[in-house]
Amino acid sequence: MTKLKIQHSQVGLAYRDQGTGPPLVLLHGFPLDHTMWNSQINALSTTCRVIAPDLRGFGNSPLSKGDAERGIDMAEYAADVLALLDELVGDDPVILCGFSMGGYVLWQFVLQYPTRVRALVLSDTKAANDSDDARQTRLDAAKAVMCAGVGPVAEAMLPKLLSPTTLAHRRELVEQVDTMIRATAPEAVAAAQRGMARRPDVRENLAELTLPTLVIVGAEDAISPPAEMVAIAAAMPRARYIEVSQAGHLAPLENPKVVNDEMLFFVASLK
Secondary structure (H helix, E strand, O other): EEEEOOOOOOOEEEEEEOOOOOOOEEEEEOOOOOHHHHHHHHHHOOOOOEEEEOOOOOOOOOOOOHHHHHOOOOHHHHHHHHHHHHHHHOOOOOOOEEEEEEHHHHHHHHHHHHHHHHEEEEOOOOOOOOOHHHHHHHHHHHHHHHHOOOHHHHHHHHHOOOOOHHHOHHHHHHHHHHHHHOOOOOHHHHHHHHHHOOOOOOHHHHHOOOEEEEEEOOOOOOOHHHHHHHHHHHOOOEEEEEEEOOOOOOOHHHHHHHHHHHHHHHHHHHH
């Protein structure tokens, strides 16, 4: 693990950088960190230079002053990633992969810095913004976590992140995800919730994203259901859709072999 000081916002992003080849950037979901990608890092670093940052506030990346109170926009996370890539790969375009909230960051990155991306991988994410009710739920959760800590967050999210089969029969994986969530600072959870609550709807932008795109979703995803991901793929001119069996929202962790194989095939198709 290495730390880089990003001077544009005085944010220090921690990241993992492994392998050689075309740069592939993995953006984790909420409220997780870059270690959710460990299987993908190990598999894909055989053919790619894999860069997996901890987004601001998560893992070993600290928050900036006031982030928890004001929230962090998805465009701010994207700007942090851009500054990291400026240091690591210069102007070289990257294959950009985003899972769940990482997908929200991905949309802002590719829309604002299109020349810096050569291909996209969308994993279990959304293009739509929150409904009014969902937005209010996030804002209420941001307040609550500052008082109650992240324990209730882990308890509420585990049944949504993992499939019923995983929850019932894969205790080690359940504990891994639970530990990852509980290691997250309440302030980071609050900052991200507030930022996600005001994220823009990008569905009208999908048709203009003509980059090669891989769309991956767990067959039992309750947060970003397959039907929603099918609609995203259908709206993008060069998207290929893959549904991952035996997986809920956390498809990269629940069925890593399928996800790894599909991503390796996709990367190979870009050459």
